[in-house]
Amino acid sequence: MKRAVVLLSGGxxxxxxxxWMRREGYACHALSFRYGQRHEIELARAAExxxxxxxVEHKVAEIDLRAFGGSALTADIDVxxxxxxxEISSGVPITYVPARNTIFLAFALAYAETIRSSDIAIGVxxxxxxxxxxxxxxxxxxxxxxxxxxxxxxxxxxxxxKIHTPLQMLSKAGIVRLAVELGVPVGRTLSCYDPxxxxxxCGHCDACILRRKGFAExxxxxxx
Amino acid sequence: MKRAVVLLSGGxxxxxxxxWMRREGYACHALSFRYGQRHEIELARAAExxxxxxxVEHKVAEIDLRAFGGSALTADIDVxxxxxxxEISSGVPITYVPARNTIFLAFALAYAETIRSSDIAIGVxxxxxxxxxxxxxxxxxxxxxxxxxxxxxxxxxxxxxKIHTPLQMLSKAGIVRLAVELGVPVGRTLSCYDPxxxxxxCGHCDACILRRKGFAExxxxxxx
Numbered sequence: 001m002k003r004a005v006v007l008l009s010g011g012x013x014x015x016x017x018x019x020w021m022r023r024e025g026y027a028c029h030a031l032s033f034r035y036g037q038r039h040e041i042e043l044a045r046a047a048e049x050x051x052x053x054x055x056v057e058h059k060v061a062e063i064d065l066r067a068f069g070g071s072a073l074t075a076d077i078d079v080x081x082x083x084x085x086x087e088i089s090s091g092v093p094i095t096y097v098p099a100r101n102t103i104f105l106a107f108a109l110a111y112a113e114t115i116r117s118s119d120i121a122i123g124v125x126x127x128x129x130x131x132x133x134x135x136x137x138x139x140x141x142x143x144x145x146x147x148x149x150x151x152x153x154x155x156x157x158x159x160x161x162k163i164h165t166p167l168q169m170l171s172k173a174g175i176v177r178l179a180v181e182l183g184v185p186v187g188r189t190l191s192c193y194d195p196x197x198x199x200x201x202c203g204h205c206d207a208c209i210l211r212r213k214g215f216a217e218x219x220x221x222x223x224x
Numbered sequence: 225m226k227r228a229v230v231l232l233s234g235g236x237x238x239x240x241x242x243x244w245m246r247r248e249g250y251a252c253h254a255l256s257f258r259y260g261q262r263h264e265i266e267l268a269r270a271a272e273x274x275x276x277x278x279x280v281e282h283k284v285a286e287i288d289l290r291a292f293g294g295s296a297l298t299a300d301i302d303v304x305x306x307x308x309x310x311e312i313s314s315g316v317p318i319t320y321v322p323a324r325n326t327i328f329l330a331f332a333l334a335y336a337e338t339i340r341s342s343d344i345a346i347g348v349x350x351x352x353x354x355x356x357x358x359x360x361x362x363x364x365x366x367x368x369x370x371x372x373x374x375x376x377x378x379x380x381x382x383x384x385x386k387i388h389t390p391l392q393m394l395s396k397a398g399i400v401r402l403a404v405e406l407g408v409p410v411g412r413t414l415s416c417y418d419p420x421x422x423x424x425x426c427g428h429c430d431a432c433i434l435r436r437k438g439f440a441e442x443x444x445x446x447x448x
Contacts, residue, residue, distance in 0.1 A: 062288040068338040099334035102374045106330040110323035114292040133379040142373050146366045150326045155357040 001027045003117035004164070005108045006055070008032050010045035012189040012211065013123035013167055016175055018053045019182035020166045021121045028121075030055040031111055033104065035097075036066030041199045045190045052185055061107050065097060081194075081204040101134035105143050105163070112161070113153045120147075121164040127171050140165055172214025180220055187223040225251045227341035228388070229332045230279070232256050234269035236413040236435065237347035237391055240399055242277045243406035244390045245345045252345075254279040255335055257328060259321075260290030265423045269414045276409055285331050289321060305418075305428040325358035329367050329387070336385070337377045344371075345388040351395050364389055396438025404444055411447040 004026035008014045021028050030050040032043055043060060050058035101124065108120045124135040133139060140163050147161035148154045154161060167175055179186050191211040192201035201208050215222040228250035232238045245252050254274040256267055267284060274282035325348065332344045348359040357363060364387050371385035372378045378385060391399055403410050415435040416425035425432050439446045 059291055061291050062286060064286045065334065067283055067285050068335050096376055097334075098337040098376070099330055099374055102333060102370065103327070103330040106323055106327040109326060110289065110321075111292050113322035133376055134374045136373070139370070139373045142366075142370045146326065146363070146370050149360070149363045149366050150323055150358045152320055152322070152357055 001025070002119065003027045003029060003112075003115055004119035004121055005029050005031055005112045005115070005117055006121045007104055007108055007123070008046045008050060008055075008058070009123075010042035010049060010189065011123070011191050011207075012179060012184070012186060013125060013175060014046075015049045015053065015184050015186075015189045016179040016182060017121050017123040017164075017166055018049065018055060019179070019184050021119075021164065022054055023182060026119060028053075028055045029111065029115060029117070030058040031104075031108055032058070032060045033063055033107070034060055035063045035100075039195055039197070041195055041197065042190050045188060045199065048188055049185070052188070059111065061111075063103065063107070065100070065103070068098060080206065081202070096132055099134070101132075101139070102143070105147075109147050109150065109161070113151050116153070118153065118159040118161045119164060120161065121166070123167050124165050125167045125170065125172075125175070127169060137165070137168060140168075171217070172210055173217035176214045176218035176220050180218075186220075225249070226343065227251045227253060227336075227339055228343035228345055229253050229255055229336045229339070229341055230345045231328055231332055231347070232270045232274060232279075232282070233347075234266035234273060234413065235347070235415050235431075236403060236408070236410060237349060237399060238270075239273045239277065239408050239410075239413045240403040240406060241345050241347040241388075241390055242273065242279060243403070243408045245343075245388065246278055247406060250343060252277075252279045253335065253339060253341070254282040255328075255332055256282065256284045257287055257331070258284055259287045259324075263419055263421070265419055265421065266414050269412060269423065272412055273409070276412070283335065285335075287327065287331070289324070289327070292322065304430065305426065320356055323358070325356075325363070326367070329371075333371050333374065333385070337375050340377070342377065342383040342385045343388060344385065345390070347391050348389050349391045349394060349396075349399070351393060361389070361392060364392075395441070396434055397441035400438045400442035400444050404442075410444075 004021050006018045006028045008030040032046040144163045153159040191207045193205040193207050194202045228245050230242045230245050230252045232254040256270040368387045377383040415431045417429040417431050418426045
């Protein structure tokens with residue numbers, strides 16, 4: 001059975017990617033990060049989802065992005081609330097974490113090489129959240145080229161790394177529909193940037209607004 | 225004054241890079257990692273060298289490469305000792321850490337973007353230690369391209385990231401000569417993979433053998 005490393009945050013998108021990769025026939029090794037994010041509840045949800053969706057392993061790597069600051073997700077900057085729809089997609093959001101997906105993919109690459117896997121999956125999406133430069137297809141393609149230069153697996157053993165991005169061209173509504181089709185327990189996924197400690201979403205941050213819109217457009221009741 | 229992030233391990237090569245970047249006129253922000261390496265003494269040396277060579281800041285980021293294992297530098301695998309010269313450069317060494325330079329450069333990129341720097345320096349070297357795939361010029365060039373796609377600084381603010389590799393084409397003897405020329409306190413640098421807790425090098429690992437050869441060829445007494 002082919003092995004894959006799947007980046008898993010506890011959110012809807014990465015849970016859907018995990019379910020997708022399982023359906024594609026991969027033995028999935030889920031990878032989450034404790035990176036100084038505001039809330040730990042997303043890691044609890046990631047563990048729950050890894051189990052529910054049949055990952056063979058779930059690792060949590062400790063990294064320290066707070067050392068550098070620079071984002072509302074890791075520093076003492078307020079997460080914006082109740083912004084109008086148009087504002088969400090204008091420019092790079094304050095919730096952008098410098099080089100985050102580069103760091104996450106670098107760890108995934110180390111993990112993949114160690115377990116002799118050459119498949120990595122990540123829930124980036126270029127449609128509804130195009131403000132993040134490290135979610136774009138050209139960034140992912142560039143990382144794939146890098147992976148094939150960076151590792152002993154590729155340079156010595158002939159491995160060809162592939163970065164799977166099944167959500168790349170889907171709208172949020174499309175992701176919701178795919179999640180339901182794949183049997184993701186969507187009510188256990190957490191999208192909110194600023195939830196209560198018990199996991200209740202704030203309902204007002206960009207991620208909550210986008211999620212609500214996606215479920216509405218897909219005609220799916222959230223929490224199901 | 226232009227700012228640069230300099231990856232600093234406490235070894236001879238990275239200390240020489242720091243001294244080089246200082247001479248080039250950069251305000252240098254040194255970055256080290258606590259990554260589950262066998263010995264902590266190299267971090268103490270890194271702090272000492274950052275101070276001695278005039279870095280404006282020295283950060284130590286905590287990362288957890290031991291979670292993945294896979295290398296003699298982070299897992300319970302013996303560091304090879306007293307190998308003949310020819311063995312050192314044949315293939316990828318057991319001391320190779322999967323995706324290590326990819327991870328280190330990803331963190332440097334996050335740090336650089338946060339302090340509005342677009343210059344990163346790393347002591348990779350393609351000559352004497354060509355067994356590491358992530359020390360080759362094509363890997364560095366690929367990371368530079370990635371950096372210019374990965375960040376808000378590059379995609380929104382017009383920054384052009386450059387990865388400086390002043391040691392790329394130098395022999396170990398050449399690095400020793402450069403270090404001396406730049407005033408690096410070479411006796412305080414630590415190359416050994418498996419030193420005593422007090423910092424005394426083992427004298428028998430690949431790094432010790434290579435260092436001894438470099439000093440001999442340069443006609444420089446080590447420890448000076």
